[in-house]
Amino acid sequence: MTMTTTIRRKPAKTTIMRRRSDIDDRTADRAKLAAFASTIGAARTSLKRDTCGDWTINGLAGHISTDGAAFYAYVDCTSARAWTNAKSRLSFMTVTQDGDTEGVLRLDQPLTPTQAETLRVVLRIRKTRPMSDRTLEALTVARQRSERSPYYEAG
Secondary structure, eight states: OOOOOOOOOOOOOOOOOOOOOHHHHHHHHHHHHHHHHHHHTBOGGGEEEOTTSOEEEEETTEEEEEOSSSEEEEEEOSSHHHHHHHHHHTTTSEEEEEOSSEEEEEEOSOOOHHHHHHHHHHTTOOBOOOOOHHHHHHHHHHHHHOTTSTTOOOO
């Protein structure tokens, strides 16, 4: 009867390149997308995390994301004709992925107000509601009158 022994070897040392952590990347992406959301007039509630934990500006027909350098718009249409129409309306963006009814477009330049509105409308992103100081104050008072509000003041 012979015995065999196995010797485990240590793995070779490798040099690991350090880069910014994912947390720092996501924080920077959130700030960049929040500024972009205000540029296109998107509601604050449209800025959310996706299933991977990355920040996106969500709409009913797609979303906007960033890789830290550029903005990308994913457009999901119901038909090939609608996708062709969306591409022509977003002609100021570069198509990077072209599918049958969906695709990804990259924004290469700063947006004009008309282009920002077009992008928000095509992706069906909810629009922010502008409020004056007087309206905001009236909402605050109404919120304080509700008994369920944490700001309720019995009086």
